[in-house]
Amino acid sequence: MKLRVDLLPHGNYSDTVLVIDVLRATTTAVTYLERGAESLLLTSSPDVALSLKWQPGVHDDAGEAVRNEQYLLGGERGGLAIPGFDFGNSPQEASQQNFTGKTIIMNTTNGTAAAHIAAQSGSRVLLASLTNAHAAARRAKALAVEEIAIVCAGTDGRVGLEDVYAAGVIAEYLLALGELSVDDGARIALTLRRSAGNPLEALSSSQHGQTLEKLGLGEDVRYAAQVSESTLVPVMSEVQDIEGALR
Numbered sequence: 001m002k003l004r005v006d007l008l009p010h011g012n013y014s015d016t017v018l019v020i021d022v023l024r025a026t027t028t029a030v031t032y033l034e035r036g037a038e039s040l041l042l043t044s045s046p047d048v049a050l051s052l053k054w055q056p057g058v059h060d061d062a063g064e065a066v067r068n069e070q071y072l073l074g075g076e077r078g079g080l081a082i083p084g085f086d087f088g089n090s091p092q093e094a095s096q097q098n099f100t101g102k103t104i105i106m107n108t109t110n111g112t113a114a115a116h117i118a119a120q121s122g123s124r125v126l127l128a129s130l131t132n133a134h135a136a137a138r139r140a141k142a143l144a145v146e147e148i149a150i151v152c153a154g155t156d157g158r159v160g161l162e163d164v165y166a167a168g169v170i171a172e173y174l175l176a177l178g179e180l181s182v183d184d185g186a187r188i189a190l191t192l193r194r195s196a197g198n199p200l201e202a203l204s205s206s207q208h209g210q211t212l213e214k215l216g217l218g219e220d221v222r223y224a225a226q227v228s229e230s231t232l233v234p235v236m237s238e239v240q241d242i243e244g245a246l247r
C-alpha cells in the first residue's frame with residue numbers, strides 16, 4: 001500500500017482520498033454529523049447553496065418565499081459567515097446545536113473546494129480532521145486498494161501547517177495499521193508531526209490558527225485540536241448533482 005500526502009490539492013486521484021481542512025471545514029463537517037445531521041451537501045459556490053435555501057416557486061399567503069425546512073446553510077468567506085447563510089463555519093458553535101434530521105449545505109473558502117477537486121477525479125473521498133483522525137485512518141485503510149492520498153486543503157492556495165500536521169497524525173495511525181511505502185509529502189508530514197509539539201501548540205502556531213484567534217474564533221482552534229474524539233468519517237458520494245453539490 002502506498003501513502004502520499006499532497007500539501008495542497010492537485011486533483012489526480014484514483015483510489016482513496018482523505019481531505020483535510022482542520023481549520024475548519026472538515027472539523028466542522030464531522031461535528032455536524034456528531035450533532036445528528038443526516039447528510040452534508042458540499043456545494044461548489046455560495047450561490048448553489050443559497051439556491052437550495054428556498055422551495056422553488058413556493059410562496060406563503062404574504063407572498064414570502066418558503067424555506068426548504070430540511071436544509072441549513074453553513075459556510076464562510078474570510079472566516080466569517082456568508083450573508084444569507086444560517087451560520088458560519090465554527091465547529092465549536094456547531095457542537096452546541098442539535099441538527100437531527102437536517103441536511104447541512106456547506107460552502108467554505110478551502111475545505112469544500114478541496115473535496116470537490118478530489119471528487120472530480122472519481123476517487124473515493126473521505127473527510128478527515130484531527131477530531132476523527134484514528135477513525136479516518138482505519139476507514140481509509142479498509143477501503144483503499146493500492147493508494148491512500150491525504151490531501152491538505154491549505155488556506156487561500158498556501159500550505160497550511162495545521163493540515164500537514166494532521167496528515168502526519170493520520171500517517172502515523174496508518175503506519176501502525178500496516179506497512180506503507182510513503183512519498184516525500186508523507187515524510188514531511190511525519191517529520192512535522194514529530195517536531196511541532198502537541199496538537200494545540202501546532203494549530204495555535206499556524207497562520208490560519210492565528211488569524212482565527214484575531215477574529216475572536218480561538219475556541220475553534222482549541223476545539224479542532226482534540227485528537228480522535230469522534231469515530232464518524234464523512235464519506236462523499238461520487239455523484240455531483242445540484243450544479244456541483246456533492247452528496
Ligand code: MLT
Binds near residue numbers: 025076089109110155
Ligand atoms: C475553510 O474551512 O475552508 C477555511 O479554512 C476557512 C475557515 O473556516 O476558517
